[in-house]
Amino acid sequence: MKQTKWVLILAITALFLSVACCYASGGHEHEQDKKVGILLVAFGSSEASAQISFEKIDDRVKARYPGIPVHWAYTSYIIRNKLAKQGKYLDSPEVALGKMMDQKFTHVAVQSLHTIIGAEYDDLKKTIDAYKVMEGFQKILLGYPLMATQEDMERTVDAVLATIPKERKKGEAIVLMGHGTHHPANAFYAALMFQLQLKDPNIFVGTVEGYPGIDMIQGLLQKKNLKKVWLMPLMSVAGDHAKNDMAGNEEDSWKSILTKAGIQCIIVLKGTAEYDAFADIWVDHIAGLLHHF
Known part of the structure; x- marks a missing residue:
């Protein structure tokens, strides 16, 4: 009877240690699997010369936050459609986030390149809020446009x-x-x-x-x-x-x-994105998002 009792105690102890190890291991893997990304979202433009502004912002973000992948999306369906006819394909915010989820990003900083918190920004926020309740991202945050405070x-x-x-x-x-x-x-x-x-x-x-x-x-x-x-x-x-x-x-x-x-x-x-003084406002907003990751 005593022998059976000790066997049972050892079995329970072993089970407890096994579960504890699994949790510890799981927490370690969770930390290792953390994958941060940045999604820049603009209204968009089909003008070739306008791409200078976006390229400047892209370069500035990558220089400020090296090692973090930068993705792009346009909120304007009309602009995306025009570009598609030219053989240039830009994602909507919904599609871009879906792709980032498929690529196993866990933390995403979405930075609006709009000027004010207008209708385009509101629609973008609704998209972000929808992704927050889905399984996939551990954290997704939206940065203010140029002028919000x-x-x-x-x-x-x-x-x-x-x-x-x-x-x-x-x-x-x-x-x-x-x-x-x-x-x-x-x-x-x-x-x-x-x-x-x-x-x-x-x-x-x-x-x-x-x-x-x-x-x-x-x-x-x-x-x-x-x-x-x-x-x-x-x-x-x-x-x-x-x-x-x-x-x-x-x-x-x-x-x-x-x-x-x-x-x-x-x-x-x-x-405005061609000027450092304006671009820095958007880029600094990203820092506030990454601080919460």
Whole structure:
């Protein structure tokens, strides 16, 4: 009876040690299997020249976070479809994340390259939230776009001031063209103009599809009797909006409207992602995500 009792005790002890070892081993393997990735998400552009902005961001992210694979996705179906017809295939955020899950990434930092927390950003957040409840990723986080906090706004103001062409003279205006949206976050554009004008009263921010529009900007320029402006895109890339809506020869382009009003226009076709001061804001947001992994 005693012998049976000791055999039972030894068996239970062995079982306990075996389970403990399995848990310890499992925890060790879990740490070894950790695979971190970065997904950069932009609205996208089909303009070949606009790729300069994305390439610059890509290089900057890889230099800042060496050893972490960087993937890309475009939120615009229209842009992805245009590129596909040219034989260039870009994933949607949903597809890109699905591929990363298949590739056994466990931790993914998704960084938005949008300008504000608008509709595109909201849709991206919904995608991220959907992946959070699926099995596969241990952690997936979404980074803020260019402007989301007051600190972001202040850094954006500094970035604008740092990227004004050196040739610009006193009495010449800077007009930034943002995309604009019917989303409540459109208020960021007017807020940015307010904070910029505290430092330089001749900087204006307008939008293609929101407020303030070009009519209001034209009125403000005329009220100050400003006769020369530098038109610059407030978008990550100088794509279709910059080339056509801002700088095009059509009568409804910003250049044509202002020129007709007797205001000389100088065009600067560079997306914000081409400038280090802007790019660093997005890149720094990634650091905040990786800190939680």
